[in-house]
Amino acid sequence: MPVKALTNKTLEALKPKAKRYEVHDLLCPGMSVRVSAQGQKVFSVKFRYGFNQKRMKLGVYPRITLATAREKAMDILRQVDEGIDPTKRRRTPNMKVEAVCGEFIRLHAQARNKSWREAERILEREFVGTFGQRDIREIKRFDVLEIMDAAVARGSTYQANRILSNIRKLFNWCVERGIVETSPITGLKAPTKEESRDRVLEDDEIVRLLRACRNDVYPFRQFVPILLATAQRRRAGRNALERGRS
Known part of the structure; x- marks a missing residue:
């Protein structure tokens, strides 16, 4: 072949023959154009998924341009590289905040963050609790500011920082996954x-604390x-306790 x-110009010059024939594209390996005996020119892409050789139709020229055909072919080949079978019809993803946060915790936070339960708690209470049924692509800057301002108003100033930190990680992950275009x-x-704290307990305070x-x-x-024996911070101890309960 x-x-x-x-x-x-090459496509226009391809003339029909007695039998259908195929021309492969040198600039997009796997893509080709088939010319039928009636002169119809159909773009397609071939790829190997597992042990099977498969082919997908891209469109008929000139209803679909050469540039668009290459773009579609590259997208299909990219899916194959990611372990996705492009011939299988995929379920429309759930873009609600509640669903996306759940996927973020399951696929990202649990594998990379030892304190993922704290991240889950903050996101569920502050973000999901407020915008759970909203499409995450519709969340705007002022929506996040609204949550942070509420935390500051009730005196939880450091908590407002934690809220921003976890929502930022969530949106950065969403950008990487193609869920949103930009954060x-x-x-x-x-x-x-x-500000870091350097307050330490006096000996008599430690005695009273242990008695209590x-x-x-x-x-x-x-x-x-x-916590006293290991000099662990309270947050590190809480996370260790939560992991012990799970």
């Missing part, structure tokens, strides 16, 4: 400047002394 760098909160700054723990219930009776 002939191989040519297809151009519009609506690019360049948005944290509302509160955080004796009368407390699980898990704090065991939890607080462990």
Whole structure:
């Protein structure tokens, strides 16, 4: 079968023959144009998925242009590279905030973030709880600002920073996955400047704290002394406790 760098001039010059014939595109491996005995010119792309050789029709020239045919062929080949069978009809993805956040936690946060339960808690309470049934592609900058402003108004200034941090990670992931074109909160700054704390407990405070723990219930009776013994921060200890419960 002939191989040519297809151009519009080349396509126009392809004449019908007694039997159907095929010309492969040198500039887009896998793509070809079939010329029928009646002169119809049909673009298609061939690829191997698993052990099977498959072919997909791209369109009829000139109703579909050469550039569009190559673009569609490259998209199909890209799907194959990602392990997707383009011949299978795919379910329309659920773009609601609730569904996308769930996918973000399952596919991204759990595998990369040891404190993913904290991220899940913040997103579910602050983001999903407010916009759960909205299409995530419709979420605007002012929507996120509204959540952060509410946290600052109730005195949870550091929590507002955590909200922004987790929503930013969510939207960055959405951009990578092609769910949204751009993040609506690019360049948005944290509302509160955080300062590290260097306060330490005095000896008599530690004694009183340990005495109080004796009368407390699980898990704090065991939890607080462990934090003191290991010098763990409270958030790190909480995350460790949550992982132990799961």
